[in-house]
Amino acid sequence: MKILIVEDEPQMLENMAQTLEAEAHIVESAVSFKEARQRIGVYQYDCILLDIGLPDGSGLELLKIIKNKGLEDGVIIVSAKDSLDDKLNGLNLGADDYLPKPFHMAELRARVKAVLRRRNFEGHTELQFGNVVINTSNRMIFIGKKEVELNRKEYDVLLYLTSNKDRLVNKTALAEHVWGDNIDQADSFDFIYSQIKNLRKKLESHKADIEIKAVYGIGYKLQNK
Amino acid sequence: MKLLNYTTTYFSAILLVLISIWAVVFYYAMFDEIYDSIDDGLDNRKMVLIARASKDPNLMQKPQLDEYLYTIEKVDFKNYRGFKDTYNDTLMYMINEEDYEPVRTLESIFRMNNEYYKIKVVTSMVEEDDQIENLLFYTILLYSLLVISILLLNNFFLRKTWKPFYHLMAQLKTFRLEKNQSITYTPTKIDEFTLLNNSIEKLLQKTQKSYEGQKQFIENASHELQTPLAIAINKLEILFEENELTENQAEQLQQALENLERLKRLNRSLLLISKIENDQFQPNENVDINAVIEKIIFNFSELASHKNMAMHFSAMEKVSKNMNPDLAYTLFSNLIKNAISHGNSGTDIIMELDAKKFSISNFSENSSLENEAVFKRFQKYNGNKNSTGLGLSISKSIAEKYGFRLHYFYKNNQHFFILKFL
Numbered sequence: 001m002k003i004l005i006v007e008d009e010p011q012m013l014e015n016m017a018q019t020l021e022a023e024a025h026i027v028e029s030a031v032s033f034k035e036a037r038q039r040i041g042v043y044q045y046d047c048i049l050l051d052i053g054l055p056d057g058s059g060l061e062l063l064k065i066i067k068n069k070g071l072e073d074g075v076i077i078v079s080a081k082d083s084l085d086d087k088l089n090g091l092n093l094g095a096d097d098y099l100p101k102p103f104h105m106a107e108l109r110a111r112v113k114a115v116l117r118r119r120n121f122e123g124h125t126e127l128q129f130g131n132v133v134i135n136t137s138n139r140m141i142f143i144g145k146k147e148v149e150l151n152r153k154e155y156d157v158l159l160y161l162t163s164n165k166d167r168l169v170n171k172t173a174l175a176e177h178v179w180g181d182n183i184d185q186a187d188s189f190d191f192i193y194s195q196i197k198n199l200r201k202k203l204e205s206h207k208a209d210i211e212i213k214a215v216y217g218i219g220y221k222l223q224n225k
Numbered sequence: 226m227k228l229l230n231y232t233t234t235y236f237s238a239i240l241l242v243l244i245s246i247w248a249v250v251f252y253y254a255m256f257d258e259i260y261d262s263i264d265d266g267l268d269n270r271k272m273v274l275i276a277r278a279s280k281d282p283n284l285m286q287k288p289q290l291d292e293y294l295y296t297i298e299k300v301d302f303k304n305y306r307g308f309k310d311t312y313n314d315t316l317m318y319m320i321n322e323e324d325y326e327p328v329r330t331l332e333s334i335f336r337m338n339n340e341y342y343k344i345k346v347v348t349s350m351v352e353e354d355d356q357i358e359n360l361l362f363y364t365i366l367l368y369s370l371l372v373i374s375i376l377l378l379n380n381f382f383l384r385k386t387w388k389p390f391y392h393l394m395a396q397l398k399t400f401r402l403e404k405n406q407s408i409t410y411t412p413t414k415i416d417e418f419t420l421l422n423n424s425i426e427k428l429l430q431k432t433q434k435s436y437e438g439q440k441q442f443i444e445n446a447s448h449e450l451q452t453p454l455a456i457a458i459n460k461l462e463i464l465f466e467e468n469e470l471t472e473n474q475a476e477q478l479q480q481a482l483e484n485l486e487r488l489k490r491l492n493r494s495l496l497l498i499s500k501i502e503n504d505q506f507q508p509n510e511n512v513d514i515n516a517v518i519e520k521i522i523f524n525f526s527e528l529a530s531h532k533n534m535a536m537h538f539s540a541m542e543k544v545s546k547n548m549n550p551d552l553a554y555t556l557f558s559n560l561i562k563n564a565i566s567h568g569n570s571g572t573d574i575i576m577e578l579d580a581k582k583f584s585i586s587n588f589s590e591n592s593s594l595e596n597e598a599v600f601k602r603f604q605k606y607n608g609n610k611n612s613t614g615l616g617l618s619i620s621k622s623i624a625e626k627y628g629f630r631l632h633y634f635y636k637n638n639q640h641f642f643i644l645k646f647l
Binding site: 012104170172179216 | 448451454455456458459460462463465466472475479482527528530531562
C-alpha cells in the first residue's frame with residue numbers, strides 16, 4: 001500500500017514513516033503544503049496522513065483539494081491542536097479519521113489499517129491472523145470457521161492486537177484505545193490483565209493458533225504459537 | 226461605618242462644641258449690652274430726679290422706695306468723701322411674681338444748697354435663670370436643626386454625589402476576572418471620582434490583559450510541548466519493537482515511557498483547562514446525562530471490578546443538559562474515576578441522578594478533605610503518582626462554565642461530591 005505522510009516536523013515524520021514501512025507499506029513524505037500539493041497532483045495514494053498545521057498552509061485546504069479532485073485516497077487528519085473544530089471540519093470535509101497528537105505508534109498502525117481496509121474492500125472487511133478471522137463490518141469473530149462470542153471490550157482488544165500483530169503493544173496504548181482517553185488517570189493499567197485473561201481463555205478453548213504474550217509486564221504481543 | 230454617617234458624627238461633635246462656646250459668648254455679650262442699657266436708664270432717671278428735686282424740696286426727703294422705686298436721703302459728706310456712682314445687683318420682693326426678683330440699683334451723691342444727699346434708683350432686671358433656660362432651649366433647638374439639616378443634606382445631596390462611587394463598588398463586588406466582565410463607569414463632575422474611575426479602569430485593563438496573557442501562555446506552552454512529547458514517546462515505542470532488550474533495559478525504558486505518558490496527560494489536562502477557560506468549547510447540544518453516566522460506568526467497569534468495587538447508579542429522572550458532549554463526558558468521568566481511585570477496595574460507589582442534582586459517594590478511611598482545596602489545581606492526596614491533580618479542578622471548571630455548582634462534603638466515612646444543576 002502506498003502512503004503519503006504530510007508532516008513538517010522531521011522527527012515526527014521519521015517515526016511515522018519508520019513504523020509504517022515496517023508494515024511493508026511504501027511511504028512517501030511531504031514537509032510543506034506546496035510539496036504535498038504537488039505530490040497529490042501527480043501520484044495516487046491509498047492513505048494520506050495529513051498534518052493540519054503546516055508552515056505554508058492548512059492541511060484542511062489540501063483535504064479540500066483532494067476531495068474536489070474526486071480522489072479516492074483515504075485521509076487521516078493529524079493535528080497537534082487537539083481541537084474540536086479541526087476534528088469536525090476535517091470529518092465534514094470528508095476525512096476518514098482524525099488522530100490527535102500525541103498518539104501511540106500502535107494507534108497509528110491500527111487507524112491506517114482500518115482506513116485501508118475500508119478503502120480497499122468497500123466496507124466488507126475481514127482481518128485474518130492464524131486461524132482467527134475478524135469481520136469488522138459486523139464485529140464477528142471466527143476461530144477455525146466457528147463463531148466465538150466476545151464482549152465489546154474483548155473484541156476491541158483482539159482487533160487492536162491483531163492490527164498490531166507481532167508488535168509489542170504498550171498497556172497504556174491498549175487502555176487508551178479500548179477504554180478511552182479518560183481512563184488515563186487510573187491507578188494503574190493492571191485491570192487490563194483480567195480482560196486479557198478472559199480473552200486468552202476463549203482463544204485457548206477454541207483452539208486458536210495464535211496467543212497473547214505478555215512482554216516484560218510492559219504490554220502484550222499477539223503472535224503465532 | 227459609612228462615610229456619610231462618619232462625617233455626620235464628626236460634624237455633630239464639632240457643632241456641639243462650637244455652639245456651646247457660642248452660647249456662652251453670646252450670653253455674656255448679651256448681658257453686657259443689657260447692663261449697659263439698664264445702667265444708662267438708671268443714670269438718666271437719677272438726673273431727671275435730681276433736676277425735679279431742685280424744684281420740689283418735698284422730694285428731698287424720701288427714705289421709702291414705694292412705687293416710684295427711688296430714695297433720697299440727706300447724708301453727712303464726711304462719710305462719703307470720694308464716693309463714686311455705684312451700680313449693684315440685689316433682690317427685691319415682687320408682688321406679681323410673689324418672689325424675690327433681681328433688681329439693679331444706682332447709688333449716687335449729689336450736693337444741693339450746700340447739703341449732701343444720697344440718691345438710690347432701682348429698676349427691675351432681667352431674670353438671669355430664665356434667660357439661661359431660654360438660651361439653653363434655643364441653643365439646643367439650633368443644634369438639632371443643624372444636625373437634621375446635615376443629615377438631610379447627606380442623604381439627599383451627598384448620596385447623589387456619591388452615586389458614581391457606589392455604582393462602581395457594587396460592580397467590583399461581583400466582578401470576576403475569569404468571566405471577562407466589563408465595568409460601566411458613571412460619568413461624574415467630581416475630580417476624585419473621575420480619578421477613581423480612571424484608575425480602576427486602567428488597573429482592570431492591565432489585570433485582564435495579564436490574565437489573558439497567562440491563559441494564552443499556558444495554552445501555547447501546552448501546544449508547543451505536544452510535538453516533542455509525541456516524538457519522544459514514539460521513539461521509545463519504536464525502540465521497544467525493534468530491539469531485543471534485556472529485562473533490565475526494558476524496565477528502565479518503560480519507566481522513562483511512563484513518565485513521558487504522565488507528562489502527556491498533564492499537558493493534555495492543562496490544555497483542556499485553558500480551552501475551557503478560553504471558551505473554546507462552543508458547540509453545544511442536548512446531552513443525555515443518563516446515557517453519559519451509563520457509558521462511563523461501562524467504560525470503567527473493569528477498573529472498578531479490579532478493585533472489587535461495585536458501582537450503583539440510580540436515576541430518578543431522565544436528565545438532559547445543553548452542553549458540549551465531550552465536556553459532559555469529562556465532567557462525569559473525572560468524578561467517577563476519582564471515586565474509584567480514592568475509594569477503598571471492596572466498597573460501593575453510589576451515584577444518584579435527578580433533575581436537580583447528581584451525587585456520587587465513595588467510602589474511604591481517609592478523613593475529610595478540605596472543602597474547597599479539593600478542587601484546587603495540583604491538589605494531590607495519598608501521593609497517587611498517576612494522578613495529575615487536575616481532574617477535580619477540570620470538573621469544577623466545566624461545572625462553572627455551565628452554571629452548575631460542584632461541592633464536596635464528608636459524612637460517616639463517605640466522601641460526597643454533589644453536582645447541582647441550577
